[in-house]
Amino acid sequence: xxxxxxxxxxxxxxxxxxxxxxxxxxxxxxxxxxxxxxxxxxxxxxxxxxxxxxxxxxxxxxxxxxxxxxxxxxxxxxxxxxxxxxxxxxxxxxxxxxxxxxxxxxxxxxxxxxxxxxxxxxxxxxxxxxxxxxxxxxxxxxxxxxxxxxxxxxxxxxxxxxxxxxxxxxxxxxxxxxxxxxxxxxxxxxxxxxxxxxxxxxxxxxxxxxxxxxxxxxxxxxxxxxxxxxxxxxxxxxxxxxxxxxxxxxxxxxxxxxxxxxxxxxxxxxxxxxxxxxxxxxxxxxxxxxxxxxxxxxxxxxxxxxxxxxxxxxxxxxxxxxx
Amino acid sequence: xxxxxxxxxxxxxxxxxxxxxxxxxxxxxxxxxxxxxxxxxxxxxxxxxxxxxxxxxxxxxxxxxxxxxxxxxxxxxxxxxxxxxxxxxxxxxxxxxxxxxxxxxxxxxxxxxxxxxxxxxxxxxxxxxxxxxxxxxxxxxxxxxxxxxxxxxxxxxxxxxxxxxxxxxxxxxxxxxxxxxxxxxxxxxxxxxxxxxxxxxxxxxxxxxxxxxxxxxxxxxxxxxxxxxxxxxxxxxxxxxxxxxxxxxxxxxxxxxxxxxxxxxxxxxxxxxxxxxxxxxxxxxxxxxxxxxxxxxxxxxxxxxxxxxxxxxxxxxxxxxxxxxxxxxxxxxxxxxxx
Numbered sequence: 001x002x003x004x005x006x007x008x009x010x011x012x013x014x015x016x017x018x019x020x021x022x023x024x025x026x027x028x029x030x031x032x033x034x035x036x037x038x039x040x041x042x043x044x045x046x047x048x049x050x051x052x053x054x055x056x057x058x059x060x061x062x063x064x065x066x067x068x069x070x071x072x073x074x075x076x077x078x079x080x081x082x083x084x085x086x087x088x089x090x091x092x093x094x095x096x097x098x099x100x101x102x103x104x105x106x107x108x109x110x111x112x113x114x115x116x117x118x119x120x121x122x123x124x125x126x127x128x129x130x131x132x133x134x135x136x137x138x139x140x141x142x143x144x145x146x147x148x149x150x151x152x153x154x155x156x157x158x159x160x161x162x163x164x165x166x167x168x169x170x171x172x173x174x175x176x177x178x179x180x181x182x183x184x185x186x187x188x189x190x191x192x193x194x195x196x197x198x199x200x201x202x203x204x205x206x207x208x209x210x211x212x213x214x215x216x217x218x219x220x221x222x223x224x225x226x227x228x229x230x231x232x233x234x235x236x237x238x239x240x241x242x243x244x245x246x247x248x249x250x251x252x253x254x255x256x257x258x259x260x261x262x263x264x265x266x267x268x269x270x271x272x273x274x275x276x277x278x279x280x281x282x283x284x285x286x287x288x289x290x291x292x293x294x295x296x297x298x299x300x301x302x303x304x305x306x307x308x309x310x311x312x313x314x315x316x317x318x319x320x321x322x323x
Numbered sequence: 324x325x326x327x328x329x330x331x332x333x334x335x336x337x338x339x340x341x342x343x344x345x346x347x348x349x350x351x352x353x354x355x356x357x358x359x360x361x362x363x364x365x366x367x368x369x370x371x372x373x374x375x376x377x378x379x380x381x382x383x384x385x386x387x388x389x390x391x392x393x394x395x396x397x398x399x400x401x402x403x404x405x406x407x408x409x410x411x412x413x414x415x416x417x418x419x420x421x422x423x424x425x426x427x428x429x430x431x432x433x434x435x436x437x438x439x440x441x442x443x444x445x446x447x448x449x450x451x452x453x454x455x456x457x458x459x460x461x462x463x464x465x466x467x468x469x470x471x472x473x474x475x476x477x478x479x480x481x482x483x484x485x486x487x488x489x490x491x492x493x494x495x496x497x498x499x500x501x502x503x504x505x506x507x508x509x510x511x512x513x514x515x516x517x518x519x520x521x522x523x524x525x526x527x528x529x530x531x532x533x534x535x536x537x538x539x540x541x542x543x544x545x546x547x548x549x550x551x552x553x554x555x556x557x558x559x560x561x562x563x564x565x566x567x568x569x570x571x572x573x574x575x576x577x578x579x580x581x582x583x584x585x586x587x588x589x590x591x592x593x594x595x596x597x598x599x600x601x602x603x604x605x606x607x608x609x610x611x612x613x614x615x616x617x618x619x620x621x622x623x624x625x626x627x628x629x630x631x632x633x634x635x636x637x638x639x640x641x642x643x644x645x646x647x648x649x650x651x652x653x654x655x656x657x658x659x660x661x662x
Contacts, residue, residue, distance in 0.1 A: 066514070069485075069512045069514070070508035137526075138529070170519065171533065250483070250522055251522065255483030257514065257520075268520075272483075275484075278384075278386075279357075279385075279485060280386050280403075280485025280486060280487075280511040280512065282389060282402075282511065287386070
């Protein structure tokens with residue numbers, strides 16, 4: 001802010017237009033640099049604070065399922081699995097639903113319905129995550145608990161996969177958390193998909209329709225290839241949000257620091273265990289282990305971003321080869 | 324160049340900074356345990372009305388409270404878990420208890436009302452170890468001869484967040500069950516072998532109300548507030564007791580604080596016929612390195628609370644310290660702080 005004020009004052013004092021431009025450029029440059037610096041700062045601080053735990057447990061920290069504050073023995077595997085599994089469930093739910101919403105708004109909805117539905121989707125994105133958590137715990141979980149005996153009897157009976165769907169009907173757990181997360185990220189993915197679907201050139205779509213393509217064929221062979229980059233970006237944005245979501249997950253995941261095969265059993269995610277235990281973490285190593293979890297989440301998010309970039313590059317190259 | 328208006332504004336800003344400094348002199352800052360937060364908040368409100376001195380307490384958690392008092396950024400820190408005398412000596416700290424609270428087990432069993440279920444420490448330990456899995460287990464049935472216990476799986480509910488409530492609960496189970504002591508131990512968070520975790524007392528209570536056949540532990544204040552189905556317990560003397568402020572205080576009155584170094588006593592499983600077995604308390608931690616005036620303002624505040632804040636404490640289900648304990652604290656202040 002002070003920089004801006006000086007800029008205005010110097011302009012008022014008769015400074016040339018050029019110097020104002022230079023100042024503005026420096027100002028924006030400084031802001032951009034600040035973001036990079038804070039990112040580096042966070043990374044350095046996280047690494048330094050988590051060093052005692054990483055040094056003590058080494059690579060075992062990543063593959064150990066122990067989490068015992070009493071004997072100061074910590075491992076991250078339970079939370080890594082919880083974070084990844086709940087986010088994957090969320091994506092499995094959110095991608096098809098978002099695609100349907102976006103396609104409906106951009107291609108099929110009558111014009112008068114387009115705006116209200118769009119607004120409703122955007123409004124969903126504005127709800128604070130703690131509200132989703134409370135809704136999940138007080139409304140969704142009891143309802144889901146009634147559904148779980150059915151899941152036990154039908155999905156649980158499938159050989160192999162069945163083990164994923166067996167457990168007491170509590171309504172809370174990994175699957176419930178994944179579903180609530182999915183609902184939370186739908187508006188993000190749907191909004192981006194809708195925006196890019198709408199900018200697909202009308203001429204392309206109409207040519208396809210003229211050749212007798214159905215709506216599905218237009219979506220599959222015209223819209224999706226054209227908007228692939230942005231759609232992938234939107235999905236990864238949703239994934240990023242799901243990975244780091246804290247409050248909603250804490251409310252509904254069940255917060256059991258154990259690994260279990262079933263998705264109906266309670267679990268824990270990195271963000272939820274940090275939120276739960278950080279305030280009362282009294283020993284040095286305990287705090288350090290929690291911060292090391294934070295570092296791991298940082299790395300997971302980073303890896304996801306890199307994978308997204310690589311995927312997009314690969315897609316572009318394939319496209320180039322085809323052309 | 325400053326215009327006259329601006330320089331006047333600047334002067335005003337400087338003046339207000341000084342007056343802020345003056346206001347801070349009549350302010351005591353503390354941080355730590357969320358368990359004791361309602362009590363300190365209530366006391367400080369009344370204390371400010373009477374003396375004009377503000378006590379600014381932030382419930383940031385015991386871990387944070389200990390860190391802050393070690394760093395010297397607050398006048399007192401509060402912890403639900405006492406520090407060992409060695410740890411205190413290492414950082415030049417002292418600690419004393421504030422008030423006594425208790426917790427109890429609550430359950431969701433069709434047809435069994437509040438106070439009807441009877442439990443004992445060893446049985447609770449077996450339940451939370453996952454060794455007693457059914458409500459109609461012979462061990463529970465033996466304690467409840469008149470009760471028709473359902474053939475239902477037990478789901479244990481515990482605190483997901485690090486909490487003094489968990490520490491007190493686990494400390495009690497460590498005293499009554501050798502297996503618990505060896506396998507699990509006591510801390511603000513534990514490696515629970517079974518069960519689900521709810522956030523806060525509210526989270527535990529809501530899971531218990533939701534899941535049929537569940538059992539959880541919550542603070543007594545919360546049982547009163549939410550009208551939960553609570554259990555009665557056999558205490559160390561083998562007497563059957565219900566949770567009550569009187570029971571919590573009895574736990575403290577049987578402790579000889581003059582013998583316990585730095586009040587390092589945990590009030591669980593204390594003797595006495597009326598003693599409630601899962602009683603706990605919160606400690607205030609002061610730094611010996613702090614200016615004497617600062618420490619004196621803190622001790623004056625707590626002395627006022629011990630003296631005049633008793634009914635306030637009782638109104639939010641905290642048991643006031645027995646007079647013998649308060650005397651021991653005064654003597655402790657004299658030896659360690661010269662106050």
